[in-house]
Amino acid sequence: MSTSIPFEECQDKASPNKNIAPLTAELDDAKRLVVGGCRLSHLAEEYGTPLYVLDELTIRKSCRAYKEAMDKHYKGESLPLYASKANSSLALSSIISSEGMGIDVVSEGELITAIRGGVPSQNIVFHGNNKSKCELNLAYQNGSIIVIDNQNDIELLKDIASQNIKKARLMLRFTPGIECHTHEYIKTGRIDSKFGFDPDELEDIFVQFKEIKWGELIGLHAHIGSQIFELQPHIDLVEVMVNALELGKSYGHSLEKLNIGGGLGVKYVSSDDPPSIANWIEVISKEVCVACEKRSLKLPLLMCEPGRSIVATAGLTLYRIGAKKNIPGIKTYVSVDGGMSDNPRPITYESLYSACLVDRPLAQSEGKVTVAGKHCESGDVLLKDFSLPNCKTGEVLSVFGTGAYNFSMSSNYNRIPKPAAIIVANGKSELIQRRELPEDLLRYDILPDRFIQNIS
Structure with a gap:
C-alpha cells in the first residue's frame, strides 16, 4: 500500500499551499517516492538531473481552489489571474487557461507565452514599472489590460493608442502604504516602492484621465508583497483600495475592476503555516463587499494574482549527489549537480526548503549536513544544517x-546549462522544457574576425 511521505501526515488536499509536497506524493510498495504516479528515481534516470518536476494535479487543484472560493464567497463577478512571473511556459499557460483563470505578465516574453499558450487576450493583464514602447504596443494591439504604473506609461501609450480608434483598457496601480511581514526584497506595497503611483497622486491622475480620449480607466490595482502569512494586511489593503475606487468614480471613471494583487504564502518547511486559499479569499471577499456596501458602490469585478500559491507546491527539483566533504567537528558538505543557477532563492532570500532521498525517504537522519551546489560561490548552498541520512554518491x-521562482529566476552562471522541466500526471511524464546543452550557451556568442587567428 502507498503511504504519505513523513512530513505530510495531514495533507490538506483542498489547499495545496498548506502542503510541502505535491498532492500526489506517495510511497510505493518498496517505500520509494512517487509523484503523479511516476517514481522519481526513474524520472532522474530518464531525463537526467537536475530536473524540474511539476505535478499537474496540484496545479489544477490550486487553480480550482481559487475559482471555487471566489465563486462561493464573493457576491459579484470575479477572475483570479495567475502571476506568470512565478513560472512561465506554454504548458502552464495552457493549464491556466483551461481552468478558466486569467494571467498577469510583465514582459514581452511572458505576454507572447501566454498568448501562444491559449490564454484569451481579454484575460491577460500587463504589468511593469518600466514598460518599453514595443511591449506596450504588443499589449495594446492584443487587447490586453494594461496596468498604468507611472507617467512614462501614459506618455508612451498616448503615442500608440491616440493614432487608433480602439481605446486602451487601463488599470491604475498605486502604492497603498501597507507593511507586511515578508522578506525586504519582496515587499511591494510600501510608499517607497518602485511600483505604482503614490496615494497622494491619485486625484491628479483621475483628473488627468478625464481629458484622455485614447484610453479608459477600468480598474485599480495594488500589491503588498509575497509569501505573506497574515490576513490583516490584505484587510487593510481592501479599505485603502475601495476608498480609491470611490474617489475615482467621483471623477466619472467606470473602474469596474478591483485587483488586490497576490502574495499568499506557501508551506516550505514544517513550521510554516500559511492561511488556506479559501480562508484568504473569504476574508478579502467579505471585506470588499462590506466596504462597497458602506459606500453604496456597485461591487467591482474582483481580481487577485496568485503565483507562488499556484505552482510552488506542485514543483520539486531532482538532484544527483556527488562529492562529499567532512570537516570533523565542524560541518559535512554534500554536493549536488545543480545549485544557485537552478534555484537562486536560498542565496538571494535565505529561503528554506524541505528535501529527502527519493528511494529512501523514510531513512532516519544520521546527523546534519549542508547540501551545496556546484557553482564557484561559497554561498551556493541549497540546504544549510539539514538532517539527512548517510547518503551515497549517485x-x-x-x-x-x-x-x-526557480526556473523563472534560473541563470547560466558558470556557463551551466538550464535543467529540463517535465510535467507528471496519471503515471505519465511529458517534457515541457528541453534541457539546455553546453553548446546551446554559444548560440549568441560572436567571435570577431580579428580574434580567429588566435585560435589554434
Whole structure:
C-alpha cells in the first residue's frame, strides 16, 4: 500500500499551499517516492538531473481552489489571474487557461507565452514599472489590460493608442502604504516602492484621465508583497483600495475592476503555516463587499494574482549527489549537480526548503549536513544544517516547493546549462522544457574576425 511521505501526515488536499509536497506524493510498495504516479528515481534516470518536476494535479487543484472560493464567497463577478512571473511556459499557460483563470505578465516574453499558450487576450493583464514602447504596443494591439504604473506609461501609450480608434483598457496601480511581514526584497506595497503611483497622486491622475480620449480607466490595482502569512494586511489593503475606487468614480471613471494583487504564502518547511486559499479569499471577499456596501458602490469585478500559491507546491527539483566533504567537528558538505543557477532563492532570500532521498525517504537522519551546489560561490548552498541520512554518491535527492521562482529566476552562471522541466500526471511524464546543452550557451556568442587567428 502507498503511504504519505513523513512530513505530510495531514495533507490538506483542498489547499495545496498548506502542503510541502505535491498532492500526489506517495510511497510505493518498496517505500520509494512517487509523484503523479511516476517514481522519481526513474524520472532522474530518464531525463537526467537536475530536473524540474511539476505535478499537474496540484496545479489544477490550486487553480480550482481559487475559482471555487471566489465563486462561493464573493457576491459579484470575479477572475483570479495567475502571476506568470512565478513560472512561465506554454504548458502552464495552457493549464491556466483551461481552468478558466486569467494571467498577469510583465514582459514581452511572458505576454507572447501566454498568448501562444491559449490564454484569451481579454484575460491577460500587463504589468511593469518600466514598460518599453514595443511591449506596450504588443499589449495594446492584443487587447490586453494594461496596468498604468507611472507617467512614462501614459506618455508612451498616448503615442500608440491616440493614432487608433480602439481605446486602451487601463488599470491604475498605486502604492497603498501597507507593511507586511515578508522578506525586504519582496515587499511591494510600501510608499517607497518602485511600483505604482503614490496615494497622494491619485486625484491628479483621475483628473488627468478625464481629458484622455485614447484610453479608459477600468480598474485599480495594488500589491503588498509575497509569501505573506497574515490576513490583516490584505484587510487593510481592501479599505485603502475601495476608498480609491470611490474617489475615482467621483471623477466619472467606470473602474469596474478591483485587483488586490497576490502574495499568499506557501508551506516550505514544517513550521510554516500559511492561511488556506479559501480562508484568504473569504476574508478579502467579505471585506470588499462590506466596504462597497458602506459606500453604496456597485461591487467591482474582483481580481487577485496568485503565483507562488499556484505552482510552488506542485514543483520539486531532482538532484544527483556527488562529492562529499567532512570537516570533523565542524560541518559535512554534500554536493549536488545543480545549485544557485537552478534555484537562486536560498542565496538571494535565505529561503528554506524541505528535501529527502527519493528511494529512501523514510531513512532516519544520521546527523546534519549542508547540501551545496556546484557553482564557484561559497554561498551556493541549497540546504544549510539539514538532517539527512548517510547518503551515497549517485543517490537522488528531491527538494520540494521549487515550482515557483526557480526556473523563472534560473541563470547560466558558470556557463551551466538550464535543467529540463517535465510535467507528471496519471503515471505519465511529458517534457515541457528541453534541457539546455553546453553548446546551446554559444548560440549568441560572436567571435570577431580579428580574434580567429588566435585560435589554434
